[in-house]
Amino acid sequence: MSHETVLxxxxxxxxxxxxxxxxxxxxxxxxxxxxxxxxxIRSFCERVEALAGKTHRAHSAQDARDYASRVIxxxxxxxxxxxxxxxxxxxxxxxxxAGFTDRDELRALCSSAACGITGADYALADTxxxxxxxxxxxxxxxxxxxxxxxxxxxxxxxxxxxDELLTILPRPAEQTSSMVLITGPSRTADIEQILVRGVxxxxxxxxxxx
Amino acid sequence: xxxxxxxxIHETLTDxxxxxxxxxxxxxxxxxxxxxxxxxxxxxxxxxxxHAHAIKRHTIEHLDHYLEEFTRQxxxxxxxxxxxxDAEEASDFVLSLAKERRAHxxxxxxxxxxxxxxxxxxxxxxxxxxxxxxxxEYIIQLAHERPYHIVAPALHKTREQVADLLxxxxxVPRETVIEKQTMIARAVLRExxxxxxxxxxxxxxxVADSGTVVIVENEGNARLTxxxxxxxxxxxxxxxxxxxAQDLAVFLKLLGRSxxxxxxxxxxxxxxxxxxxxxxxxxxxxYVVLLDNGRTKLLADRGKRQSLYCIxxxxxxxxxxxxxxxxxHSFPWVYSGPIGAILIPQFLGVRHEPGxxxxxSLCGACAEVCxxxxxxxxxxxxxxxxxxxxxxxxxxxxxxxxxFRIWAWVMRHPRIYEMAGMAAxxxxxxxxxxxxxxxxxxxxxxxxxxSQRDLPPxxxxxxRQLWRER
Ligand code: SF4
Numbered sequence: 001m002s003h004e005t006v007l008x009x010x011x012x013x014x015x016x017x018x019x020x021x022x023x024x025x026x027x028x029x030x031x032x033x034x035x036x037x038x039x040x041i042r043s044f045c046e047r048v049e050a051l052a053g054k055t056h057r058a059h060s061a062q063d064a065r066d067y068a069s070r071v072i073x074x075x076x077x078x079x080x081x082x083x084x085x086x087x088x089x090x091x092x093x094x095x096x097x098a099g100f101t102d103r104d105e106l107r108a109l110c111s112s113a114a115c116g117i118t119g120a121d122y123a124l125a126d127t128x129x130x131x132x133x134x135x136x137x138x139x140x141x142x143x144x145x146x147x148x149x150x151x152x153x154x155x156x157x158x159x160x161x162x163d164e165l166l167t168i169l170p171r172p173a174e175q176t177s178s179m180v181l182i183t184g185p186s187r188t189a190d191i192e193q194i195l196v197r198g199v200x201x202x203x204x205x206x207x208x209x210x
Numbered sequence: 211x212x213x214x215x216x217x218x219i220h221e222t223l224t225d226x227x228x229x230x231x232x233x234x235x236x237x238x239x240x241x242x243x244x245x246x247x248x249x250x251x252x253x254x255x256x257x258x259x260x261h262a263h264a265i266k267r268h269t270i271e272h273l274d275h276y277l278e279e280f281t282r283q284x285x286x287x288x289x290x291x292x293x294x295x296d297a298e299e300a301s302d303f304v305l306s307l308a309k310e311r312r313a314h315x316x317x318x319x320x321x322x323x324x325x326x327x328x329x330x331x332x333x334x335x336x337x338x339x340x341x342x343x344x345x346x347e348y349i350i351q352l353a354h355e356r357p358y359h360i361v362a363p364a365l366h367k368t369r370e371q372v373a374d375l376l377x378x379x380x381x382v383p384r385e386t387v388i389e390k391q392t393m394i395a396r397a398v399l400r401e402x403x404x405x406x407x408x409x410x411x412x413x414x415x416x417v418a419d420s421g422t423v424v425i426v427e428n429e430g431n432a433r434l435t436x437x438x439x440x441x442x443x444x445x446x447x448x449x450x451x452x453x454x455a456q457d458l459a460v461f462l463k464l465l466g467r468s469x470x471x472x473x474x475x476x477x478x479x480x481x482x483x484x485x486x487x488x489x490x491x492x493x494x495x496x497y498v499v500l501l502d503n504g505r506t507k508l509l510a511d512r513g514k515r516q517s518l519y520c521i522x523x524x525x526x527x528x529x530x531x532x533x534x535x536x537x538x539h540s541f542p543w544v545y546s547g548p549i550g551a552i553l554i555p556q557f558l559g560v561r562h563e564p565g566x567x568x569x570x571s572l573c574g575a576c577a578e579v580c581x582x583x584x585x586x587x588x589x590x591x592x593x594x595x596x597x598x599x600x601x602x603x604x605x606x607x608x609x610x611x612x613x614f615r616i617w618a619w620v621m622r623h624p625r626i627y628e629m630a631g632m633a634a635x636x637x638x639x640x641x642x643x644x645x646x647x648x649x650x651x652x653x654x655x656x657x658x659x660x661s662q663r664d665l666p667p668x669x670x671x672x673x674r675q676l677w678r679e680r
Contacts (some may be wrong), residue, residue, distance in 0.1 A: 003281075006293040006448065012273045013510035022272045028456035063328055102651035103491045107438070111404060113415045126476045134219035138489040140437040147642045162463070162474070166456045173287060173455070173482035177492055178437070181478040185432040188392060189333075189470075190364050191372055193235050198394040199277065199345055201430025201477070 030163040040125035040158040042208055045129025051184030052197065053205040061088040064208045067116065068150055069093050071206050075114035077105075077146075081137045084152050086130065092118060094158025106139055116146035116202065120153045122168075123207075126161040127183055130207065134178035143182060149202035151182075153209050215565050216343040217649035228366055234530040234538050235365045236276040242471025243525060252467065259425070260462050265581040266519035269418075269451050270541070273509065274419040276451040277500065283421025287483030290344035293448075296503050297327030303499055304329070304410070304443060313338070313407035317399075319425070319432035320344035321412025321502060324445050324523055324546040331645060338599055340410075341402045343431040358538035361469050366537065382638065393563065399431070406489060409435035409493070410455055413446035414521065416498070419454045421482055423498060426465060427474040431535035436481055441494040446482070448500050449518035455480070459626045468523035480652070504557040514589050517552050524578035526586060532569055541566070548576035552589045560597045561604070567593035 011017060021176055024102050035043075058064035068090045079098040091098040100106040105193070108117065116188040118138055122131040130151050132138050159165050162181075172179040186201030197203035222228055247255045269276055281291040294300035308316070313362045316338055318330060330351065342351040346364035350357055352375045357363030359397055359658040364372075373386045376394055386392055415424040415618040423444045425432045436442045452461065465473040485492030509515050527547030542563045545553045551566050560567075567590045576586040 002295040002299060002502070003291075003293040006295055006500070006506065007274055007277060009295075009502065009506035010277065010448065010509060013506050013515075014271065014274070018274075020275075022303065023268070025268055025453055028262050028454055028459070029257075029340050030456060030459050042649050043345045047268055071313055075624065077297050080464060085433065099492055106490055107404070111400075117261045119508065121349050130472055134489050135483075136488040136490060140433070144437065163459045164460050169455075171420040171455050172480050173283070173417075177287070177481065177486050177489060177496075180482040181474060182474050183472075183474045183478075185476070186280075186428070186430050187476055189346070190349065191391060192365065192369055193238050193362075194388045196389050199392055199396055199429045199431075200343070200403075201435055 013064040013088070015112060027126065028166075030167050031165060032164045034162055035160045037155060038156065039153075040160060041155060043111065044123055044128055044135055044158055045207075045209070046182055047126070048184070048207050049128075051128060053128070053184055053207060056098050056206065056208045058088075058210045061210065063091065064152060064210050065090055066151070067206075067208055068124040071148065071150055072096065075100060075148075076112070077115035077150075078109045078113040078142055079117040080119060080139060080142050082152070083117045083137070090152065100135045100139070101136065106146070107141060110139075110141040110145035115150060115198065116142040117150045117152070118143050120151050120157060122165055123153045123209075124157050124161050124165060129162075130182040131165060132170060132180050133172070133176040134180075135176060139178050140178055143180070144201050145202040147149070147198055147202055148206075149185075150203045150206045150208065153207060158209075175190075190196055212563055215542065215563055215569075219536045221571075222537045222540055223535060224550075227368065228537065229370065229535075231366050235362060236534050239362070239470060239524070239528040243468060244471075246467040246471040246473065251473075252463070252620055255467075258464050259458050259581055259583055262464055262521075262581060263519065263621075264456050265452060265460065266443075266582050267516070269453055270449065270509070270515060270518055273448065273451065276453060277448060279418040280416055280421055280451060283419065284483065284496075284498055285421075287421050288486075289421065289483040289498060292497060292499045292503050294503070296500055296501075297329075300327055300445060300499050300501055300503075301329055301332040303497075304333065304408075306336075307441070307497070308333075308336075308338055308408060309445070313441070314401065316340040316408045316410055317402050317405045317406040317407070317435050317439065318342050318347075319411045319435040320347050320363070321410075322357070322544060323408065323447050325357060327445075327503060328503065329445065335633075337670050339408075341399070343399050343402070343435060343671075344427070344429060345392060345431075346452060348395055348399065354377070356539065356544055359524060359527055359529075360549070361521050366539070382532065384634065388459060393542060403438045405435045406435075406439045407542070408441045408442045408443060409437075410445060411435050411440040413498075414446045415452050415456070415458065415463065416446055416450045416500075416529065417453075417455045417480075418451055421454060423479075423481045424458060424477040425479045425481070426462065426477070427479075428472075430477060431502050433477055433479055436479060437492055441495045441497075442481070442484075443497045443499060445499045445501060447518075448502060448505055449520075465521055465523055468521075468525040468579065468581040469488070493608055508556050511556070513592060514552070514556060516584050517549075517589060519584050520549055520553075521582055523581055525581065526577040529575040529579045531571060531573060531575070536569070548586045548590075549584075552584075552586055552593065554594070555593050560593060560600050564597045567597060568590075594608065632666060 188199040333340040351362040484496040533547040
C-alpha cells in the first residue's frame with residue numbers, strides 16, 4: 001500500500017534521505033533507588049490499599065492458602081499455571097480450577113468464574129503495581145474477566161518501581177507478546193466524574209505477598 | 211470567525227448546566243494533576259518534562275528511521291504494519307480484512323485517531339457492527355456525538371441524560387444511579403467482547419526498538435479489546451513513535467499524572483505481536499495501521515512540527531480558560547482546546563475555521579502544563595499571522611464568507627430557522643426514524659458540521675408550531 005509513499009513524504013518533510021544516519025539519542029533516564037525488601041513490601045502494600053485493593057502478608061504457604069480460601073468463600077475460581085499457586089496449595093482448594101492450556105476452555109471458565117487467581121512476575125513498590133508477562137504460566141484473561149482478582153507475589157519479586165522493571169527488562173517484547181502492569185482495581189469516572197470500580201475488569205483486588 | 215463556530219460557542223455559554231459540568235470536571239482534573247506532581251511525590255517532575263521533550267524532538271526529527279525500525283520489529287514478532295496515507299486507506303484495510311475473515315462484530319477501545327478518521331462510522335456503512343467499549347465513548351456512540359474531551363469523552367453528559375440514552379437505545383428500565391448505569395453497560399459490552407471477531411485499539415506509544423504497542427487505560431476495555439478477539443488491529447498516527455521501551459519510564463509517569471493525576475493508570479499494556487507458541491491466550495493476528503492523514507504536512511513545517519509531540523493527556527484543555535467556557539463541541543473537529551486550536555488549522559487548513567487561533571487569551575497556561583513542553587502560544591501566534599495572510603490573499607473566499615453570513619443570519623432569526631427545519635423534515639426519510647446525514651441546503655458550515663455527526667430527525671411538528679397551535 002502506501003508504505004514507501006508515506007516514508008518518502010516523511011523524509012522529504014524532514015529533509016532527510018533514505019538510510020541517512022541518526023544523531024545520538026539522549027540516554028535513557030532510569031533511576032533505581034536503594035530500598036530494602038522490607039521497605040519495598042511496606043510501600044507496595046500501602047499503595048495497593050490507597051487504591052482500594054486489599055493486601056495480606058503471608059508468613060507461610062499455608063497462610064497464603066487460607067487467605068485465598070477466605071476470599072473465594074465457596075465460590076468458583078480459576079487459577080493460572082504459576083508455580084507459586086500450586087506450591088501454596090491454592091490450586092487444590094475446593095472450587096478452584098486450574099491447569100488450562102486451551103484458549104477456548106480457559107475463556108469459557110474465565111467468563112463464568114467469580115474469582116481469578118494468578119502469580120506475578122514482578123511487583124512495583126512505589127506504585128502498587130503487579131506486572132504479568134503472558135506465558136504458558138500466565139494467561140491474559142484470568143486477571144481480567146472474573147469480578148474478583150487475587151494475585152500471589154513472592155517477596156523477592158518486588159522491585160522499587162517502573163525504572164527498575166525497565167532496567168531488568170529493557171525489551172519486554174523479547175519475552176512475551178503481552179506484558180501488563182496492573183495498578184489497582186478496574187475503574188471509571190466517565191459519568192459525572194463519579195468513581196465506579198469494576199467497570200470491565202475486576203472491581204475487587206487482593207494481593208498476597210508471600 | 212465563522213458563524214457556526216460563533217453559534218456553538220453561544221449555545222455552550224448560555225447553557226448553565228453544561229457550564230457547570232465543564233467547570234466541575236476540568237476543575238477536578240486540574241486538582242488531581244496538581245496533587246500528583248507535588249515535589250514530595252514527584253520531585254523530578256520538571257526533569258521528566260525536559261527529558262520527554264528531548265526524546266520526542268529526537269524521534270520526530272528522525273521519524274523515518276524509527277518508523278522503519280518499528281516496522282522491522284513488529285514483523286520480527288509475527289505482526290504486520292500497514293501505512294495509510296489517509297482515512298480511506300486505513301478504513302479500506304480494516305474493511306477488506308473483515309471481509310476476508312468473514313468478521314461481523316468489531317469491538318473498539320478508545321482512540322482519538324480512529325475518531326479523527328471516523329472509523330466506526332465508515333465500518334457501519336459497510337454493515338459491520340463496531341462497538342465502542344470505553345464507558346464514555348460508548349455513551350457518546352449511543353448519543354451519535356463526538357467526544358467532548360480528549361480524555362473524558364462524555365464529560366458533558368449528566369446521569370439523567372445517560373439514563374435517557376440507555377432506556378432509549380437499549381430498552382432497559384430507566385436507571386439514574388451511576389453505579390448501576392455502569393453495570394448495565396458492563397453487561398452489554400461483556401457479551402460483545404466475547405462474541406467479537408476483531409478488536410481495534412489505538413496506541414499511546416509505539417516502541418521502535420521492540421515493535422511494541424503501548425496502551426494505557428483504567429477500565430480494562432482496551433485489554434479486553436486486544437486480548438479476547440482473534441484479530442487485533444492497532445490504529446495510530448505516525449507521530450506516536452518513541453525509540454526505546456526504556457523511554458516509557460519517563461512517558462508513563464507524565465501521562466498518568468497529566469491526564470488524571472494517577473502515578474500510573476490502572477492498566478498499561480505492552481503488546482508485541484500475536485500470541486506466541488506457548489502462550490495460552492491472545493490474538494492470532496496482529497496489525498498496526500500507521501496513519502499519515504496530514505501529519506507529513508505538519509512535519510514539513512520546522513517551526514510548528516513540535517505540535518506532533520502531543521501525547522493527548524488533555525491537561526492543556528483542563529487548564530485553558532477558553533476551553534473551560536466554550537467546551538469541546540464548539541471546536542470544529544475531534545481535537546479541542548489549545549491542542550485542537552493548533553492542530554485543526556494545520557490539518558484542515560487555516561481557512562477551515564479562521565477564528566480558532568484567535569480564540570485564546572494567550573495566557574500561557576497550556577505551555578506551562580504540557581508534559582512534553584509544546585510551545586502552544588507561540589504556534590497560535592504564527593497561525594494567527596497565517597490566517598491574516600490567507601485572508602488578504604483570498605478574493606475567492608468571498609462566496610464562502612457570504613454563505614457564513616447567511617447561515618449566521620438564519621440562526622439568529624428563529625422563524626427562518628424554523629422554515630429551514632421544516633425543509634429538513636420534508637427531506638428526511640418518511641418514517642423519520644433515520645438521522646439526518648446530509649444537509650438539505652447547501653450552506654458550507656452546516657454541511658461541514660454534518661459530515662462529522664448526525665442531527666436527530668426533525669420532529670414532524672416543531673416546538674414553535676405546537677406552541678402556536680395551543
Ligand atoms: S498539547 Fe501537551 S498538554 Fe495538550 S494534550 Fe498534548 S501533551 Fe497534553
